[in-house]
Amino acid sequence: MKATEFLRVISSRDFPYRSIRLLASERSAGKRLPFEDREYTVQDLAAPGAFDGVDIALFSAGGGVSRKHAPAAVASGAVVVDNSSAFRMDPEVPLVIPEVNPEAMAHVRLGQGAIVANPNCSTIICLMAATPLHRYAKVVRMVVSTYQAASGAGAAAMEELKLQTQEVLAGKAPTCNIFSQQYAFNIFSHNAPILENGYNEEEMKMVKETRKIWNDKDVKVTATCIRVPVMRAHAESVNLQFEKSLDEDTAREILRAAEGVTIIDDRPSNRFPTPLEVSDKDDVAVGRIRQDLSQDDNKGLDIFVCGDQIRKGAALNAVQIAEMLLK
Amino acid sequence: MKATEFLRVISSRDFPYRSIRLLASERSAGKRLPFEDREYTVQDLAAPGAFDGVDIALFSAGGGVSRKHAPAAVASGAVVVDNSSAFRMDPEVPLVIPEVNPEAMAHVRLGQGAIVANPNCSTIICLMAATPLHRYAKVVRMVVSTYQAASGAGAAAMEELKLQTQEVLAGKAPTCNIFSQQYAFNIFSHNAPILENGYNEEEMKMVKETRKIWNDKDVKVTATCIRVPVMRAHAESVNLQFEKSLDEDTAREILRAAEGVTIIDDRPSNRFPTPLEVSDKDDVAVGRIRQDLSQDDNKGLDIFVCGDQIRKGAALNAVQIAEMLLK
Structure with missing residues (x-):
């Protein structure tokens, strides 16, 4: 994810910063980037003292x-929010x-070097919707199928999808650099190993992050x-099995009251x-909320969740973590 | 689905027909269609005697x-294979x-008017993969999420997807005639009521067709x-819960031996x-075959299935039913 996404979120939320330092690899050092009435010069994150004074x-x-x-950032006293x-x-x-x-981060203090990790985007989007229901009825099992966007593989992947689509429409063979196969008008198993x-x-x-985040x-x-x-x-199709019964009307009420969640x-x-519809939006959207016919005693629900992978799935969540550090 | 898909399948399988009659609404009657060295004139299916002599x-x-x-076709002694x-x-x-x-169609005889129904395309594609496993270990519960193509909504929907994609790439608003919203670079809940x-x-x-087909x-x-x-x-992401244990190696062997199924x-x-990859192919392809971590005692599997919606999902399955009538 590009630094510009962080800057957009910081700006849109009026994040109360004293100063901003843009750090990158030596290769990008020296580049200039405008942000909120100023221009910043990207600095080398490996340079001695790169993190001095960074909160x-x-x-x-x-x-x-x-x-x-x-580790260098932590050693100099910074709290690292790692994506x-x-x-x-x-x-x-x-x-x-x-x-x-x-x-989970109650013990983390500004000025005392530490790392806080930002979860995987698919985990964040799923748990934003599942957690309020989990608090009420305890999720015992969850079956998820995802519909993941190009952005999760970076800006070059988004460009490749666009290029491939133009090529396929023109009857040409699609360029496959980022992905090993045609992405335009096709779907495929996530390219992770x-x-x-x-x-x-x-x-x-x-699987693992859900267990850690729910401490279960x-x-x-x-x-x-x-x-x-x-x-x-x-997008994610999520089938939930609960310990307690939870009817769909109650589920809808719970989700309506949940912070960061919009019901469509x-x-x-x-x-x-x-x-x-959720692109460039902060909230995760939930719909198709219905009692799962394949489970007894109202102990199951099917829901369909969509969230901006770059926003709540990454930059927004990280900036929210930073905001909590200021409280 | 267009009649031409039937004709392609009939031709590719060397279906042993004596003669072919193309019937359609009055509006299409009179149109001419070439097929295997001949040209056919489309006839009005509402005309008296339209089904005379049809097997x-x-x-x-x-x-x-x-x-x-x-009913008219059945009354004249035809076996209707209805899509x-x-x-x-x-x-x-x-x-x-x-x-x-x-x-299920053992009692249906040529010459004795009857109807045989072709299942929904998503059901066919799912059950082609799930049934061999069901025979071995008995499926007690199945959680399916589909990834469905434009073709299921007809040729005009495929055209609209193409047109919308061109429009979106050109920075124009997408034309929404068949679907009520943007389909290009988007996904949405199936448009059925x-x-x-x-x-x-x-x-x-x-849900219902699976119960009927499995007689369960x-x-x-x-x-x-x-x-x-x-x-x-x-495509379909299918989570299976079995009555008996079924390890993934055995599942793979079972699927390898299954007719009409290719493992990728x-x-x-x-x-x-x-x-x-499965477009224009007869076989349903199955992959991502793995033991479901969320179930004990090897009583669960996750699989990912793809099948041509027009071919095995419709025309091919119907022609196969017709072939069985000839046996």
Whole structure:
């Protein structure tokens, strides 16, 4: 995710910063970037003293960069909010969705170097909708199928989807640089590596991160992660099994009261959440809320969730974590 | 679905026809259509004697037409193979996938007027993969999320997806005639009407037709049906719960031996079924075959299935039913 997404969120939320420092690899150092009446020069994050005086360091450059440079930031007293997967499963590192488990970072203090991890985008979007229901009826098992956008693979992937679509419409062979196969007018299993158990890494993130965020080792989760030719918002079909009964009207009330969640569930006009509708929006949208016919005693629900992968799935969630540090 | 799809399948399978008669509404009567060295003139299906001498009548013009005209075909002694949903749940009418439940039409004889119903495309594609596993370990519950192509809504929908995509790429507002919203670079809940229980008709077809085809009133099914911007093949993420244990290696062996099923499950190179790959193919492709981590004792599997909606989802299945009548 680009630094500009962070800056957009910081600006739109009036984040109370004293000063901003833009750090990147040596290759990008020296570039100039305008932001809110000023122009900033990108600095080398590996330079000595790069993090001096930094209270909060938002990292979003992949696991390798985080592993290499977050320790220096922590050593200089910064709280690192890390968007990569590098530290998410580290038992010392809180994994936080502010609306879901703010208590996990209660011990983190500004001025005392630490890392807080931002969960995977698919996990955030799913749990924004599932957690309010989980608090009421306790989720015991969750079956998720995702419909993931190009943005999760970066800006170049979004460009490739656009280029491929133009090519296919013109009757040409599609350019496959980022993805190994045609993405235009096609869907495919998420390109993350497949692990020994047959799940891909994206799916296992949903399994493991849900357990950590809910602080519930026993919750059962299975996921199938699929890429669809959509630009920047993810959708998820989520089947929930509860310990307690939960009827759909109560579920709708619970979700209506949930922070960061919008209900779009207009059955007569067949209007439900779509990736397009939530693109560039902060809230996660939930719809198709209905009692699962395949479970007894109202102990199951089916829901359909959409969220902007770049916004709540990454930059917004990280900036919200930073805001909590200021409280 | 167009008659030309039937003709393509009839031709490619060398279906042993004596003669072919093309029937349509009065509006289309008189049109000429070339097929295998001949040219046919479309005739009015409402004309007296339209079905005289017809052994097998393939209907594919929507529920209204089937309800209105199938009785005349049956009365004249034809076996109607009906692609619409009109008769599927009629207890007198067998609902048949030849690889799955041929026994359901054992009593149907050529020359003795009858109706055989072709299941919904999503049901056929799902059950082609699930049935061999069901025979071994008995499916007790199935959670399905679909990724459905434009073709399910007809040729005009495919054209609209193409047109919208061109418009969106050109920065124009998309034309929405067939669908009520943007389909290009977007996904949305299947456009079938929503029923009182919150499911849409497409989803309830999967629930009810599965029970009828498997002749198992107790099998529990839930489905969430979603349209994705793909042209002509459907994909489905299927989570299976079994009565008996079934490990993934055995599942793979079973599916390898299943008629009409191809396994595409290459984990090291991340190659799995895609709608594009199965387009214009007869077989349903299955991959991502893995033990479901959220179920104990190997009593669960996750699979990902793709099938050509027009071919096995409709025309091919109907022609296979016709072939069985000749045996």
